[in-house]
Amino acid sequence: MIDGIADRQDITLEELRILLETADEKSIGYLKKLASDKAHETYGNQVFIRGLIEFTNYCKNDCLYCGIRHSNKNADRYRLTDEQIMSCCESGYELGFRTFVLQGGEDPYYTDDRVCAIVAAIKEKYPDCAVTLSIGEKSKESYQRFFDAGADRYLLRHETANEEHYRRLHPKEMSLANRKRCLWDLKEIGYQVGCGFMVGSPGQTIETLYEDLKFIKDLKPHMVGIGPFISQKDTPFADEPSGTMERTLRLLSIIRLIHPKVLLPATTALGTIHPKGRELGIQSGANVVMPNLSPVNVRDKYKLYDNKICTGDEAAECRYCMENRMKSIGYQVVVSRGDFAG
16 A cells, blocks of 8 residues: 555545554555655755754744744743844854744734845855745735745645634634645746645544645645644643654655655754654655754744754854764765755
């Protein structure tokens, strides 16, 4: 069955159910090995690093799962100055990062003009680097302006491709239709586009996961970011159980088999729920890691979920720790933009 999924680059609902529910360790071991081999076919033993800069934790939205949701009065809000952002890039560049990921809440302070100015400044100083934005839902015109300013990639997790499940996770002002519209607009403009979802979010079922995989097949994104749902104490989902590492690893492998050349991160959330989570993610078909370049004094304030790792590490510690972790399992962190190889 697993070979059939790899050959077809597709999966049925029943195949997904079997792979997510089976306790047969031999089958799951084979799934992960096949996915790892598939990643090697395109990218070898290379792991791409992205420098994550969490530049604002203000957000106008009130997503039920997120610790920086607008109504969370306990959040310690901050915005990095342009100078701080450039300083993060400077230290990151010296450490070998050639992709900078600007991630933040949907913060109205960052107008299109401000975002374009930041992107243009980074591209002017570091023309050999890729700039990735992860700043939420915007108009197609805004996305075009960011692209024209030099943005190369855009990450926007769709979170779920199922309408009812989307309603469970988001306030009524937000819509799945608009989220999908954003992703299609980004792709049409010419970005390298990333979508993704949390594994184990409240209301998620094997059926909704199957819809996620079908959406990934349709969109054909360049990147897919998945990680386990981890609750945050100041949200309506504070008491909901977290997603599991094992289901996340299986889904990483499945995504690699149905979309072989995708750029697939082993996320910080995966490392948060298990000390070797990121290594196990790489061994299950992932090929990207995203160490944090944000100033140490704000890292603990970007609380999408609780108990996030690496909040006290300096950028250099994150960089070299990651390199050593990957080397320990036979992989090489490479200094390059790490573009999609499709």
